[in-house]
Amino acid sequence: xxxxxxxxxxxxxxxxxxxxxxxxxxxxxxxxxxxxxxxxxxxxxxxxxxxxxxxxxxxxxxxxxxxxxxxxxxxxxxxxxxxxxxxxxxxxxxxxxxxxxxxxxxxxxxxxxxxxxxxxxxxxxxxxxxxxxxxxxxxxxxxxxxxxxxxxxxxxxxxxxxxxxxxxxxxxxxxxxxxxxxxxxxxxxxxxxxxxxxxxxxxxxxxxxxxxxxxxxxxxxxxxxxxxxxxxxxxxxxxxxxxxxxxxxxxxxxxxxxxxxxxxxxxxxxxxxxxxxxxxxxxxxxxxxxxxxxxxxxxxxxxxxxxxxxxxxxxxxxxxxxxxxxxxxxxxxxxxxxxxxxxxxxxxxxxxxxxxxxxxxxxxxxxxxxxxxxxxxxxxxxxxxxxxxxxxxxxxxxxxxxxxxxxxxxxxxxxxxxxxxxxxxxxxxxxxxxxx
Amino acid sequence: xxxxxxxxxxxxxxxxxxxxxxxxxxxxxxxxxxxxxxxxxxxxxxxxxxxxxxxxxxxxxxxxxxxxxxxxxxxxxxxxxxxxxxxxxxxxxxxxxxxxxxxxxxxxxxxxxxxxxxxxxxxxxxxxxxxxxxxxxxxxxxxxxxxxxxxxxxxxxxxxxxxxxxxxxxxxxxxxxxxxxxxxxxxxxxxxxxxxxxxxxxxxxxxxxxxxxxxxxxxxxxxxxxxxxxxxxxxxxxxxxxxxxxxxxxxxxxxxxxxxxxxxxxxxxxxxxxxxxxxxxxxxxxxxxxxxxxxxxxxxxxxxxxxxxxxxxxxxxxxxxxxxxxxxxxxxxxxxxxx
Numbered sequence: 190x191x192x193x194x195x196x197x198x199x200x201x202x203x204x205x206x207x208x209x210x211x212x213x214x215x216x217x218x219x220x221x222x223x224x225x226x227x228x229x230x231x232x233x234x235x236x237x238x239x240x241x242x243x244x245x246x247x248x249x250x251x252x253x254x255x256x257x258x259x260x261x262x263x264x265x266x267x268x269x270x271x272x273x274x275x276x277x278x279x280x281x282x283x284x285x286x287x288x289x290x291x292x293x294x295x296x297x298x299x300x301x302x303x304x305x306x307x308x309x310x311x312x313x314x315x316x317x318x319x320x321x322x323x324x325x326x327x328x329x330x331x332x333x334x335x336x337x338x339x340x341x342x343x344x345x346x347x348x349x350x351x352x353x354x355x356x357x358x359x360x361x362x363x364x365x366x367x368x369x370x371x372x373x374x375x376x377x378x379x380x381x382x383x384x385x386x387x388x389x390x391x392x393x394x395x396x397x398x399x400x401x402x403x404x405x406x407x408x409x410x411x412x413x414x415x416x417x418x419x420x421x422x423x424x425x426x427x428x429x430x431x432x433x434x435x436x437x438x439x440x441x442x443x444x445x446x447x448x449x450x451x452x453x454x455x456x457x458x459x460x461x462x463x464x465x466x467x468x469x470x471x472x473x474x475x476x477x478x479x480x481x482x483x484x485x486x487x488x489x490x491x492x493x494x495x496x497x498x499x500x501x502x503x504x505x506x507x508x509x510x511x512x513x514x515x516x517x518x519x520x521x522x523x524x525x526x527x528x529x530x531x532x533x534x535x536x537x538x539x540x541x542x543x544x545x546x547x548x549x550x551x552x553x554x555x556x557x558x559x560x561x562x563x564x565x566x567x568x569x570x571x572x573x574x575x576x577x578x579x580x581x582x583x584x585x586x587x588x589x590x591x592x593x594x595x596x597x598x599x600x601x602x603x604x605x606x607x608x609x610x611x612x613x614x615x616x617x618x619x620x621x622x623x624x625x
Numbered sequence: 626x627x628x629x630x631x632x633x634x635x636x637x638x639x640x641x642x643x644x645x646x647x648x649x650x651x652x653x654x655x656x657x658x659x660x661x662x663x664x665x666x667x668x669x670x671x672x673x674x675x676x677x678x679x680x681x682x683x684x685x686x687x688x689x690x691x692x693x694x695x696x697x698x699x700x701x702x703x704x705x706x707x708x709x710x711x712x713x714x715x716x717x718x719x720x721x722x723x724x725x726x727x728x729x730x731x732x733x734x735x736x737x738x739x740x741x742x743x744x745x746x747x748x749x750x751x752x753x754x755x756x757x758x759x760x761x762x763x764x765x766x767x768x769x770x771x772x773x774x775x776x777x778x779x780x781x782x783x784x785x786x787x788x789x790x791x792x793x794x795x796x797x798x799x800x801x802x803x804x805x806x807x808x809x810x811x812x813x814x815x816x817x818x819x820x821x822x823x824x825x826x827x828x829x830x831x832x833x834x835x836x837x838x839x840x841x842x843x844x845x846x847x848x849x850x851x852x853x854x855x856x857x858x859x860x861x862x863x864x865x866x867x868x869x870x871x872x873x874x875x876x877x878x879x880x881x882x883x884x885x886x887x888x889x890x891x892x893x894x895x896x897x898x899x900x901x902x903x904x905x906x907x908x909x910x911x912x913x914x915x916x917x918x919x920x921x922x923x924x925x926x927x928x929x930x931x932x933x934x935x936x937x938x939x940x941x942x943x944x945x946x947x948x949x950x951x952x953x954x955x956x957x958x959x960x961x962x963x964x
Contacts, residue, residue: 350872
């Protein structure tokens with residue numbers, strides 16, 4: 190029996206053809222500005238230009254880094270979209286180097302923006318993200334494409350509450366992920382797995398959009414390059430970027446809560462905001478929670494943005510933050526639930542419920558500064574008219590009560606605010622009529 | 626008179642000729658021949674003194690004639706202007722008629738808005754629009770119109786058990802008694818539980834019993850309202866002292882609002898009919914439900930917590946019926962709303 194088995198195995202191997210060992214290649218960190226941090230078991234380790242990146246290495250670029258294989262004709266540029274050129278508010282860029290030798294570039298995009306630039310035609314790159322694998326074959330030299338990934342948790346306090354009560358089981362912990370692809374120059378063939386399509390720079394089929402809700406690929410024809418993509422930053426933004434780069438150069442072992450505590454008091458507005466972004470990018474939850482309670486409003490607002498961004502990165506973040514707040518911050522379960530519900534926000538049904546506005550207005554005098562700031566953060570987004578009501582979550586009790594009184598005047602008991610003018614213009618008068 | 630006038634004119638012309646110096650006198654020396662005067666012209670000009678006087682008279686007559694002509698021309702012009710005015714008025718009238726004919730009236734505009742809104746509420750309604758009964762109430766007149774126009778629609782049988790879970794009110798702003806319709810104990814949310822809720826629950830049993838018997842006890846009604854308000858105040862306090870989270874507060878608040886509505890409904894004269902099922906959603910199909918609601922003057926009330934699936938089910942059936950009608954009358958959707 191045994192010889193027969195052995196023969197069958199040999200025959201099967203012969204039919205399958207010669208076995209090719211899948212080689213892995215290192216990448217070279219050829220260029221960087223600011224900081225490139227490598228995640229290790231001992232924490233974050235800064236990487237200098239010229240170092241080799243091994244397969245499996247997880248990198249965060251703050252803000253730019255370029256990876257290239259030795260002799261490879263495609264380079265991968267990681268970008269944090271600080272100048273807001275793309276469609277989404279992307280704060281940092283993170284990839285894991287794959288190094289599969291069949292491709293000039295092989296990486297997994299976790300978040301942020303990457304630009305792939307091919308020096309030669311018929312070169313290949315493989316990019317994985319959110320369980321998808323796309324293979325790019327560049328059809329012209331100098332072909333350049335950009336990929337931008339972004340995620341957010343679906344809003345809904347009830348859903349979040351249920352998810353937590355059910356022991357973090359269910360779909361709510363999985364964020365809604367989006368990926369946008371744009372061809373900036375040249376031609377490329379993209380193999381999405383189930384199908385493939387040739388794309389080229391505008392005019393033509395240049396843009397692809399994917400999300401994990403519909404799990405489909407939408408290909409769009411665009412006539413010309415969106416203005417914001419290729420535009421240069423204005424001098425003020427450039428100056429700010431330069432300052433940010435210089436500050437990040439000084440990072441060595443990531444960022445400590447002490448750094449954050451020190452930075453949030455910095456007179457230069459860019460520094461605290463930047464520190465918050467770095468704290469989020471490098472999973473420093475201590476720093477983030479500290480920033481949520483910062484004395485300055487702009488820092489607290491930045492911390493809300495970064496924390497929401499952090500929660501929406503990938504599956505499991507909500508539980509991680511919950512456990513951190515319970516175990517490290519020793520908050521009561523009800524406080525944690527409240528905090529996470531405020532971070533995630535309100536769904537359509539809740540936005541149409543007058544109770545939501547009463548809840549948020551009640552929270553304006555909450556005993557925790559972060560809850561007060563979060564309540565105001567939602568209120569001014571749901572009711573832009575409220576922007577004229579002065580509010581500082583770090584203000585005196587009297588000032589907070591006065592703001593609360595004015596908010597109650599703006600949104601009386603049992604009412605929901607009128608939709609913004611833009612909604613009325615977009616949807617016609619019926620937008621107002623259907624408010625129950 | 627005319628003769629005197631002519632004589633006077635002649636005298637004036639002669640006098641003028643005698644006293645006035647020739648215009649050319651200033652350009653040449655007196656006594657010497659005028660270098661610019663043609664040789665055959667005698668003294669007194671081309672026609673002599675007499676001829677010059679006659680020429681002046683003719684010029685006057687000519688001027689007079691011109692005045693008359695000008696007046697006539699002015700009359701013609703005025704007439705033309707009057708005609709033009711009439712023409713302009715007519716054109717303005719025509720333009721107004723054209724604009725009227727081609728501009729939708731306010732009623733037509735409203736009808737179009739209603740049609741678009743109804744379409745959205747049937748095909749893309751949001752959850753809160755369905756469970757509040759808003760979507761179904763909004764399209765009820767449209768569906769009534771469809772049913773009355775003889776459209777039977779696809780045969781989609783409705784589940785009577787699900788229909789029984791749908792709350793109704795009588796009239797436009799009526800209260801529902803949905804919370805007490807089933808006769809089962811209330812399923813209180815966690816956020817409202819407490820001594821006040823317990824007291825209220827006990828009193829509600831009595832109030833509901835009274836309402837079923839058609840008995841109205843104002844004192845008991847008042848006690849119930851006071852306890853209900855006290856429970857709401859306690860709910861707010863629980864949120865403030867972090868005994869409950871935001872989602873629990875909202876759940877409790879929604880329950881309390883439905884309860885308030887149902888308590889008000891119990892005080893109404895028709896409470897017993899709402900409780901015993903005389904007023905309820907009935908019918909084996911969408912057209913039957915629509916006709917029943919129309920005949921009884923009923924409207925959909927917000928869902929009691931837990932009854933949401935019944936609302937989605939009926940809403941879906943209505944949407945299927947609506948789409949069927951639209952397809953059958955493609956291109957004639959603007960006239961769906963009876964004016």
